[in-house]
Amino acid sequence: MPEVDLALLHRRQETYLTEHYLTTHVTAVSVALGAAGISAGSLLTSASNSVGFQIILVVLWLVSLLATATAYAGTMIGSIMLPAHLPGIRDLLLPLLLALSEFLLFAVLAYQITGLPRSYVLLGWWFAFLLFGLAVFGSVRRACFLIGKGLYGADAAYARERYLDRMAGDRRGTAVILTIGVLGFSFQLCYGRLHTRLLTALTQNQVNFVIAVPVLALLVFALRGHHVTARLLKAALARTPIRRRPKLPAASSFPLGHRPWPRKRSG
Secondary structure: OOOOOHHHHHHHHHHHHHHHHHHHHHHHHHHHHHHHHHHHHHHHOOOOOOHHHHHHHHHHHHHHHHHHHHHHHHHHHHHHHOOOOOOOHHHHHHHHHHHHHHHHHHHOOOHHHHOOOHHHHHHHHHHHHHHHHHHHHHHHHHHHHHHHHOOOOHHHHHHHHHHHHHHHHHHHHHHHHHHHHHHHHHHHHOHHHHHHHOOOOOOHHHHHHHHHHHHHHHHHHHHHHHHHHHHHHHHHHOOOOOOOOOOOOOHHHOHHHOOOOOOOOOO
16 A cells, blocks of 8 residues: 655645635535525415515525525636635635625525525515625635645746635625625514614615615626636646747748758757
């Protein structure tokens, strides 16, 4: 049996952090999609008499789907830029928090199956979205720290700089997501007092709809941003120094216009 030497450990470390994030997110998305199917079936078979409540649940289901897709796209596109680094405790806890929040985003909507009281559905969903905001807020800043402090060769410096420039927008976007999560959860907790004083003209469902629709637009914009980042990364990784081809004599100097192939340099 071959022994494990230091060279082998260094080879394992090269992609260890990247594979950790990719594997964790693939598993989390698989679980979230299963919960999404269950919650969708629950919504379609719901016998609720409140049309407004059903509409807001459908909107929140779409927000949950786009949130999961956005976080997944960011991880799959950006993980290639992570340095050769062993995972720290934050690299273990942040993906777990994200996985838990993505599962809860869909699970609380299946209240007919889970037995969650209807009066707690919106409060539970905004709590899950708050957890999601915390997870993506911390994950983006953790990735920026790792990439900014990592060791990269001179030929990879351009790709790193372009990606860090793109992550400036991700930092702002995740801050907005976290802020909306805090506001939405706080509104659900304080709805009774706010409704009697400030929001007498709007129902709880209408206020949730007003908050959730801009989140949908923000997540669509974030997905578009990930698409642009992927294109920029492909272009940056494809950059290679231009090698000048050896000049050959004109074709007329050879019989029948043939030109010999340049010989390969040995060594």
